[in-house]
Amino acid sequence: MSESSPRRLPRGRSALSPEEVERIQRSRLCAAMAEVMAEKGYVATSVADVLQRSGVSRQSFYQVFDSKLDCFxxxxxxxxxxxxxxxxxxxxxxxxxRPAAMGTGDAMDRFEQGFTAYLEALAIELPYTRLFLIEVYAAGPEAIRRRADLQNMITDTLADMLGARDDAGRFTCRMIVAATSTLVTNAVADNDLDALRAIGPPLVRNVRTLWAAGAFGRRPVSDAGA
Incomplete structure (x- = not known):
């Protein structure tokens, strides 16, 4: 379980408020959902599996969530x-x-720093990463829509970072995000953290090539002095 996983409630009468108890139970159930699905997949994961992993009662589960999908x-x-x-x-x-580094320094250096941090964040929270990269597609249309919204948010952040000013530049950003999603999904599916982190250097090199070619709405380097 990751460092972000919630603590267990003390035995016996609790001095915590009902709201705090529910917050802790919600956090435990979400962590358990991610961990069990990382092992069994969404379809094979049952509410009983989540209850066993979290130590939360079935009654408490249904006080917090309506269903397995709601918990997901x-x-x-x-x-x-x-x-x-x-x-x-x-x-x-x-x-x-917003990341302070986005406003200073060379754009490609900022991209490399941000992309390396993104890969490390995925590695740190691997069960949750698997949940939103892989298992989301088994959870139905609403989950897929929310995944698309997240991908659009990442695209917007990348476009801001690289100063993509026109439709062509933003489309280039969309291609980078889509390619990244495919590459990291394969590594996460194999639980291969080395492969996940190894995506960084070659992808950054290719983005630098696109940058030099003016693919983000900038003039190509060869035209800069014209």
């Missing part, structure tokens, strides 16, 4: 928030909550 969607939101949290911690956040 909550775990997906946790996965998204953890990814953003780790990225901000690794890159450093400005007053507006």
């Amino acid at each position: 969607m909550a775990a997906f939101d946790v996965a998204r928030d953890l990814l953003v949290q780790h990225l901000l911690e690794m890159i450093g956040a400005g007053a507006d909550g």
Whole structure:
């Protein structure tokens, strides 16, 4: 279980408020959902599996969630928030909550730093990573839509980082995000953290090539002095 996993409630009468008890139980159930699905997949994971892993009672589960899918969607939101949290911690956040490094230095250096941090964040939270990269497609249309929204958010962040000013530049960003999704999904499916981290250098090299060619709405380097 990752360092982000919640603590267990003390035995006996608790001094915690009902709201705090529910928050802790929700966190435990989301962590258990991610961990069990990493082992069994969404379809084979049952509510009973989640209860056994989390130590939460069935009655408490249905006080927090309506169904397995409801629990999955909550775990997906946790996965998204953890990814953003780790990225901000690794890159450093400005007053507006955006990575401070995005506003300074060479764009390609910022991209390399951000992309390396992204891969490391995926590795740190591997069960949650598997949940939103792989198991999301077995959970149905709403889960897939939420996955698409997350991918669009990442595309927007990349476009801001690289200063993509036109439709062609933003489409290039979409291609990079889609290619990254495929590459990291294969590594995560194999639980291969070395392969996951190894994606960084060749992808960064190719993005640098696209940058030099003006693929983000910039003039090519050869035209810069014209």
